[in-house]
Amino acid sequence: MSGTFGKGHHLHLIDGSAFIFRAFHALPPLVRKSDGVPIGAVAGFCNMVWKMIQDNKGDDAPTHAAVIFDKGSHTFRNDMYDLYKANRDAMPEDLRPQMPLTRVATEAFNIACKEKEGFEADDIIATLAVQARAAGGRCTIISSDKDLMQLVGGGVEMLDAMKNLRIDREGVFEKFGVYPERVVDVQALAGDSVDNVPGAPGIGIKTAALLINEYGDLESLLERAGEIKQPKRRETLINHAEQIRLSRRLVLLDEQTPLDFTLDDLEVREPDADVLLPFLAEMEFRTLSRRVAEVLGRDAPAIADTPAIADAPQVAEVAFDTASYERVGDAAALQRWIDRIYEFGYVAVDTETTGLDEMICELVGISLAVEAGQACYIPLIHKASRGDDLFGSDELAEGQMPVEQVLEMLRPMLEDPAILKIGQNMKYDLKVFAQLGITVGPIDDTMLMSYAMHAGLHNHGMDALCERYLGHTPIPIKPLLGAGKSAVTFDKVPLDEAVPYAAEDADITLRLWQVFKPQLHKVGVTQVYETLERPLVPVLAQMERSGIKVDRDTLSRMSNAFAQKMAALEDEIYGLAGRKFNVGSPKQLGEILFDEMALEGGKKGKTGAYATGADVLEDLATLHELPARILDWRQLSKLKSTYTDALQEHINKDTGRVHTCYSIAGASTGRLASTDPNLQNIPIRSEEGRRIREAFVAEQGKTLVALDYSQIELRILAHIADIPALKEAFARGDDIHAMTASEMFDVPMEDMTPDIRRRAKAINFGVIYGISGFGLARNLRIPRAEAQGFIDRYFERFPGIRTYMDDTKAFAKEHGYVQTLFGRKINTPNIGAKGPQAGFAARAAINAPIQGTAADVIRRAMIRMPAAIADLPARMLLQVHDELLFEVDEGHEAALINAAREVMENANDPVVKLAVKLTVDAGQGKNWAEAH
DNA sequence: ACGCTCACG
DNA sequence: GACGTACGTGAGCGTA
Structure with missing residues (x-):
């Protein structure tokens, strides 16, 4: 039967998303044997679709059919009400990678597969059902979702495929106490805890139906709410009228969803055996492919009992043979x-x-690999000799293609969204290619895969990974380049040495990828890798390339001022010590203080040297003037050498800016680390040091804007450890340290003194670090017993903290890792050790979920930021753990702050619901000191 | 190369 | 009961 959809036609609409979730929860966690990819939900989905097709042959067979999916998590309902479906748990780790496969499966069955950004599957179903009804045809909605019941009637019915139960108008009345046209009114009153539709508090379906049947419809009920006899019910309806109207808009399906197809496009098509059977075989569904093959009159496809990729020949059995690598010329x-x-x-x-x-260096060559053991190197600008002879050192080696030609041949592939580019630390290669005008993507990164799986276990450099996971020691670079004064750059390395080394790197990277890719699922970190690691790479590459303008003259002037002050201090110090010595040498200083001057409190460390740290010198300052002068000198020395002098060396000649490098896989907790130079430890705590930030400036006509999370780690602690007093204090916007002090020391907030608050602050931070009496005592310089007393009282007032600490330690002991709220795993291999190591490991385990969750939050914000500020003349420059620094054209500061704050404050959404709101403070100015 | 010291969150 | 401790980083310097 064909022609325009109308009388005599029958449309089947399958609620695909509901099918998947049912399949996922109904089945054990199956994985595809060959590579460990989770496949259970796809299997269940395919079985259900096949059963639908088989069950609906004959008289009542559908003439038209489609499977409808949800697309994305943000719909127009979230714009109406930001908490809509906000209580939903994140999609299970094992399910996520299966979602795209269910679309492929639908098409393999030759059934129309439809979804639309910004709309739920229910809206598309509603639109199609209404169209079918209007055309005079029939429609069966295969779903048990009660939200769809408003559509039933006039030829539209629902079918619960699990219970094989048809639902018509009477069925809806049974469920809701009203007929379909009033279902939304009842739902608006009753609310829905699953979708987080608020409804009217205290009113359920029964009461709602009673009221609607009495007053006719929702609007009449709300208008005449004053007539209701029960006082409580009356008050509820009057006070929550707007919330109820909002609820109705939320549950009301959009029957006008704009669609780019018509009912006629959904005509039923027979499955194509040549498409369906290969798909089922690829999924390794043995039973189903046999059944399907039987019905389609074909032989069942052969499905090999293949081993996992990690054991496959290309990984384990192909030996490294550097002589086999190809030189491309x-x-x-x-x-x-x-x-x-x-x-x-x-x-x-x-x-x-x-x-x-990468901002300075030149591209020397490119290596490629597609199969284990098969790699090539494309040399570009290798010189004819090492350059240590006097002649011909600038001459190019023979047999190299022109750089431009190679880049133009590779560019389409490197930029092709269908070709995955795999690298080890891809941020580096991304930046190299970006310098040459090539935007590489999409990417996979073996360093980040290792980091997602093995943070805390080992480093993630290629040499270490190759030894550990491939059992092979890569060719070392040192002998090629030489060391010290005679060291050369890679372009001076002769081709016969360069080819094996360079090509091997690509070979190793490919093999690591083959090993790691299937393991991500098994370790349960696919989501971490896909949402917190991989997408961060291009964002950081862009930030690093942007850099920040640093004013050399400001630094230079400061350096001179520091030098003068230091010289004066040195004279003073020599006078106090009675002789000249190297003030910068802790060893010499210790001998002067404790041997020659015989001051008390000299303690030797492991190496036999006296400790002369700031804390020691501060104690000694009460006995003598010398330690105080040393402290002054050290502060200046630090500022000068590490900041005002060294920073100038990092100003890029071409850009006039400083381009730091972020390591993504350095810190075990998920934090970034900044190097060359470290811009995450620019002074701020002392007034003198803070002025160094005046040298970090905005470009002419621009402004620096800084946004930082307020107390993010304590907020996360309040959430994770579930501390009502802390959560309430944050909700009220209280001074959190003062509140803690008030609670602990029984001092009313209005009588708070700075000293009491200071103690509470130390304890709050101590808790995040895995508090100990000894550590707190040292920090506060109070007797250990007193410090222990504070901690005891803290645990008494906030018992959840101790529970959190105990539970976290126990979890680490049992599993060997701890987790952040976003699923990041931090391994704790030393947790079971004996001796002091165990103490370190336990405190690190307590700290890691808190510090790591905060790190995850700002990573999510950074990943979303480029899109959020795309329309603004602004760019993101720096990250300092809980702060993001931007540069924006003058006049657009407020717009940037609005956009960036929105992203940062909601960065946890929608994966993690926090019981504490995240707040962000903003500042702006011509330099970093003003902006912060 | 390693430990000490000190800058940040 | 003793042990020896706040969590996470990177850089510059002196000393071997």
């Missing part, structure tokens, strides 16, 4: 590699350069 050879890459759909890439600073 002409266009024909390069084209063969490009063709192979398109055949595979992915490629491991590595770049060789003249240095480690």
Whole structure:
């Protein structure tokens, strides 16, 4: 039967998302044998679809059919009410990668597969059902979702496929006490805890139906609410009228969803055996493919009992043979590699350069690999000799393609969204190519895969990973480049040495990827890798390339001022000590203080040297003037050498800006680390140091804007450990340390003194660090017993804290790792050790979920930021753990602050619901000191 | 290369 | 009961 949809036609609409969730929860966690990819929900989904097709043959068979999916988590209902479906748990780790496969499955069955950004599946179903009814045809909605019941009637019915139960108008009345046209009114009153529709407090479906039947419809009821006899019910309806109207808008389905297809496009098509059977075979569904093959009159496809990729020959059995690597020197050879890459759909890439600073260095060559043991190197600007002879050192080696030609041949592939570029620390290669005008993507990064799985266990450098996971020691770079004065850059390395080294890097990267890719699922960190690691790479690459303007003259003037003050202090110090010595030498200083001057309190450390740290000198300052002068000198020395002098060396000649490098996989907790230079430890606590921030300036006509999370770690602690007093204090906007002090020391807030507050603050931070009596005593310089008393009282007032600490330690002991709220795993291999190591490990385990969750939050904000500020003349420059620094054209500061704050304050959404709101403070100015 | 010291969150 | 401790980083310097 064909022609325009109308009388005699029957449309089947399958609620695909509901199918998947049912399948997922009904089945054990199956994985595909060959590679460990979770596949249970896809299997259940396919079985259900196949059963639907088989059960609906004959007289009542559908003429038209479609499977409808939800797309994305944000719909127009979230714009109406930001808490809509806000209580939903994050999608299970194992389910997420299966969602795209269910779309592929639907198409393999040759059934129309429809979804639309910004709308729920229910809206599309509503629109199609109404169209079918209007055309005079029939429609069966295969779902048990009660939200769809408002559509029933006039030829539209629902079918609960699990219970094989048809629901018509009477069925709806049974469920809701009203007929379909009044269902939304009842739902608006009753609310829905699953979707977080508020409704009217205290009113359920029974009462709602009673009221609607009495007053006719919702609007009449709300208008005449004053007539209701029961006082409580009356008050509820009057006080919550707006909330009820909002609820109605939330549950009312959009029957006008704009669609780019018509009912006629949904005509039922027979499955194509040549598409469906290969798909089922690829999924390794043995039973189902046999059944399907039988019905379609074909032989069942063969499904090999393949081993996991990690054991597959290309990983374990292909030996490393550096002699086999290919040197690519002409266009024909390069084209063969490009063709192979398109055949595979992915490629491991590595770049060789003249240095480690991507902002300065030059591209020397590119290596590629698509299969284990098969890699090539494309040399570009290697010199004919090492350059240590006097002649011809600038001459290029023979047999190299022109750089431009290579880049233009590779560019389409490197930028092709269908070709996955695999690298080890891809941020580096991304930046190298970005310098050459090539935007590489999409990417996978073996360093970050290792980090997601093995943070806390080992480092994630390629050499270490290769030894550990491939059992192979890579060719070391040192002998190629030399060391010290005679060291050369990679372009001076002869080709016969460069090719094996460079190509091996790509080979190793590819093999690591083959090992790690399937393991991500098994370790349960796919979501961490996909949402917190991989997407951060291009964002950081862009930030690093942006850099921040640093004013050399400001630094230079400060350096001179510091030098003068230090010289004066040195004279004073020599006078006090009675002789000249190296003030910068802790060893010499210790001998003067404790041997020659015989001051008390000299303690030798492990190495036999006296300790002369700031805390020691501060104690000694009461006995003698010398330690105080040393402290002054040290502060200036630190500021000068580490900041005002060293920073100038990092100003890029071309850009006039400082380009830090962020390590993504450095800190075990998920924090970033900043190097070359470290811009995450620019002074702020002392007034003198803070002025260094005046040298970090906005470009002419621009402003620096800083946004930082307020007390994010304590807020996360309040949430994780579930401390009502802390949560309430944050909700009220109280001074959290003062509140803690008030609670602990029984001092009313209005009588709070700075000293009491200071103690409470130390305890609050101590808790985050895994508090100990000894540590707190040292920090506060009070007797250990007194410190222990504070801690005891703290636990007494906030008992959840102790529970959190005990539970976290127990979890770490049992599992060998702890987790952040976003699922990041931090391994704690030393938790079971004996001796002092165990103490360290326990405190680190207590700290890691808190510090790590905060790190996850700001990572999420950073990943979303480029899109959020795309329309503004602004760019993100720096991250300092809980702060983001931007540069924006003058006049657009307020717009930037609005946009960035919105992203930061909601960065946890929608994966994690926090019981404490995140708040962000903002500042702006011509330099970083003003902005912060 | 390693430990000490000190800058930040 | 003793042990020896606040969590996470990076850089510059002196000393081997």
